[in-house]
Amino acid sequence: MAAVAAIADPRRRARLLRVMGVTPWRLRTSPGVAVDDSAHDAGGSVMGVDAVCVVVIPAGCSERELDLLGRALRASGSVVARAARLEVGAQGLGPVPVARSYLVFGEGQARALGHDLPAAVMSAAHIVLVDTPAAVLADPAAKRRLWNGLRALRRALATS
Structure with missing residues (x-):
């Protein structure tokens, strides 16, 4: 029990980390996005707080569909091209990273989100x-709606 208390002491921990040459990092969040307990994973760390964009796609997309998706996202700029991609499976999305914007492909994926x-x-x-x-x-017409949606997403990312 005393060993656990010694490890839990923040001053001792900071001293030991400094001796080992480890620089502790702290996760910073933006004040505009509220993070609650549901945004934490099983280990207690915050998942993807203040991510710029997350793309939600249906599970089981063909290679042709994924190629189209990748090309459209790359055409929208580097921020959107590097966006995290989540697939909606039979159990839904699971843990969703907190982001400033979400690009959702289909109403079923929107319901899961x-x-x-x-x-x-x-x-x-x-x-x-x-x-x-x-x-x-x-x-x-769906392709036109995709380009209009990507334009709206780029506009929203530029203002935030």
């Missing part, structure tokens, strides 16, 4: 809903 994302984060984020990648391949 609304189910797994805390309300405070959802109200603070900019969410863009576009058609599924399969619909974008098949329908020219």
